[in-house]
Amino acid sequence: MSSLTELTKSIQQGLGLAHKRDIAEVVGKLYGSHGLRGNPAPDAPASRTAERFSLHSHAERGNDVPVGDDCAAIPDGDGFLLLASEGYLNDFVASQPWFAGYCGVMVNVSDIYAMGGRPIAVVDAIWSDGAGQAKPILEGMATAAQVYGVPVVGGHSNLRNDRPQLSVAILGRAQKLLSSFAAKPEQQLLAAIDLRGHFREPYLWWDASTGAPPERLRQDLEILPTLAETGLCDAAKDISNAGVIGTLLMLLECSGLGGVIDINAIPRPSHIDLARWLRCFPSYGFVLSVDTHDTGDVIELFSLRGIACAAIGKTDDSGRLRLKAGDAEQLLWDLNSEALIGCGPNRQD
Structure with missing residues (x-):
């Protein structure tokens, strides 16, 4: 198995994060780079808040919905x-x-x-x-x-x-949102992935969808709105081509947080190489930030559907994402000094 240093570097330099970094450039052009850093740009939409650009409701509730999810x-x-x-x-x-x-x-x-x-x-x-x-x-x-x-x-x-x-x-x-902007410090980070699949060789695509029973696929997805509507979870994101680590980094950036992830706790098939798994795009995969007292109930909901789900880390207010394997720890990204997608609160002001 690759060393933690090598794994960290492969994620940092991979195409998954490279594609996500492109988001910051697009967001800056649409909303103004000054506006993204907490001070509205002269031509910025009036609806943007000081720390994040938003769509405000005209209803009495006054909902503030951030863009970038x-x-x-x-x-x-x-x-x-x-x-x-x-x-x-x-x-x-x-x-x-x-x-x-x-x-x-x-x-x-x-x-x-x-x-x-x-x-x-x-x-x-x-x-x-x-x-x-x-x-x-x-x-x-x-x-x-x-x-x-x-x-x-x-x-x-x-x-x-x-x-x-x-x-x-x-x-x-x-009815009720799950959002990348809703994570809080001291929550458990969970990964839920359907391991009943295969790689579509030679690509980094884990296919647990084609050929699976349609009714099962639909019911597996129903877990997410159930979590939102029961209040068991407020913060989630689907695992994209940035892989499980890159997706968690985007979630943490949007919520203005940091955290630590135990890479060996991430659910994966026993026969699949860890380095490849950390960079793959699963057809069914979600990361969640959950209060500790609700973690067991959330894991059970996924487990009842045959979905592998585990606590893989914890959030904090550091703005730094670290990867852990045994006693070793490596810094993957410091959001205090460098944004990834540019949609989170500015930690430099």
Whole structure:
């Protein structure tokens, strides 16, 4: 097994975190770099708070919903509309067209559930060089829509492009939110991952979805809104291509926290190399920040569905994420000196 130093470096230098660092550049252009650091930029939207840009409700509740989570959350009546989208790399769509279409629905559905919601419908935008090139993409999307019970209700198509490209957006609704901005110091960090899958070689994609019983997949996802609505958890995020560690780093950044993670406590199949597992993108995987007295109940909910779930660390107010293995500890990221996605409170002011 790789040393903790080598594992830490591989995560720091991996493409997963590199892609997430791009978010800060985009956010800065949209909202103004000064606004992100706590002082509103001259042309910043008036709705942004001092420490984070937000969408304010016009209702009496005065909800303050931060931007930068798995979905945009728009206050609506007694709950929230959830809106998200995913775009896919050209080489992925070209080399894995059916799975790209499947992921277009699957990954968006995961984003909705990660925030305590339930999906309503998706729309897609597809480009291709002819109908033949689009066919497997659309077939994958149609399969996932049936598996997850989420209809494709419209979108955009262009069959006269020079290459296949795909993006998919989703609408959902939540009664109560799970959010990356809701973690608190001294909470337990949990990872819940469906280990009943396989790598889609040679990629870092852990597929526990295709071929699994659709009803089981849907009921497994229902755990997330149950956690939100019962008050067992307020903070969660779905594990993305940044891997379990990178996803936790984004959650901690949004909440203005730090923490320590025991990498050996992360659920994984016994035959899978740890270094590869820490960088993989699971089809069903969530990280959560939970009060200690609720941890057992949360783990049990996942366990009853056959989902591996374990406490893997603890939050603190340091702004520094450290990785631990036995008696060894390594600093992965210091958010006090360097943001990752640029959506958290500014710790330098």
